Every structure is written in C-alpha cells, then in structure tokens.
Amino acid sequence: MPRLVLFDIDGTVLTFRGPAPGPGRMALDRAMYELYGLDRATEHLRVAGGTDLALARTLLGRAGVAPDDAAIESLLDSYLEHLRAVLETRQYHPIGDVQGAVAKLRRHGVMVGLATGNVRRGAELKLASAGLSSTFHLDHGGFGSDKELRADIVRQAMVRCAMPQGASIVVVGDTEHDVRAGRAVGARVVGVATNERARAELLAAGADAIVDTCGDALLREVLA
C-alpha cells in the first residue's frame, strides 16, 4: 500500500534556541510595527499550530484593519522580508536527526511531504535556516499560502503528493491542531513533543503515538 508521511514544520522538524519570541513571531511583530505602528502585536496570541493566513487575519482584526486580500498580502509580504532579515542573525535548528529519519523513510518506500501553516516562502526560509532545504521537496507540500484551515492544507499536500485512494497517511505534528487535521483526513497522527505541556496537549487531542524527536522512535511509529 502506498504510504505518505506529512510533516508539520515549526516545533516538529525545527525549533529555535534562545529567548522568545522566536524568529517567526519576531518577524510578524516587526511587520505589524512597520505597517501599523503596533508594538508586540502578537503578544498573548498563540501562533503554534496556527496557519499564516488565519494569523494574519487575526492580527489585522486586532489592529482594527479590515482583513481583506490586499491587507493580508501586504502583511505577509512584510513578514517574509522581516523573517529573512531575522534569520540572518538567528537560526532554526532541526529537532533530532530529521535528515536521517527522512532518508530512512524514503529507503522504506515511504513518500515524504509537508503539511504546514507556513506560507510556502516562509517554510522555505525556515527549512533553509535549519539546514533542511534538501531534506524536503516543497512541491510535495501543503502550505499556509494554499489554505487557511489546517485540514485543507493536509488535503492539499495529499493532492500534490498524488496519493491514490486508500493510501496510508501519517501526519506528524506538535499541536492539537495537527492531530485534528490528521483526524479530518483519516490519517494516523504521530505527535512530536519536546516538553511536557506539548505531550499533554497531544495526548488530550488523541494522538496515536508521541515521540520526543524526529528519530528512531518516530520511524518505528511511522513504519508500524
């Protein structure tokens, strides 16, 4: 049976070190400051598990700006410019041996794709920062620039990976949103939890399995 594994990006295959806010949130804050003069616009807003289109809509609404297509596009354009700049001095790091795990999955005949709330260019910048550009093929992914709902992003990824009906799908992610999106398409969901809070959230959401990093434990769960 054809098998596909779809990886989320933030908190799943890469993360940042050092003090919060991380590069992504910092770039969003800078974009909101540049465009609307708002300081720390993302404060108290959960970005983990979100999608860029939905986050942009929420931030614009908070700023009292009508979240039409033009406003969303200019916010995300500014965000990407700032993200590129922030990543010149800060970096993302892989969570475990992502490159090795993906290579082993491919050796087992598993197709590997992405299902992420990041817009495609944001995903590209983050993966490059973590040294994972050659590990994933962006053409085999669903992105926050495709759809606003995560389940629709997963569906888009399945289409791009040309999976036939009845294929076995595994979604790998770090939040309850990944679990729900995976459930919506009938996928098995493996959670990656780098701390106890994430583990509790994934458990409560009903993840099929939870691992610490993208390593051998993940391979066992995916190939099970």
Ligand SMILES: [Mg+2]
């Ligand atoms: Mg995530």
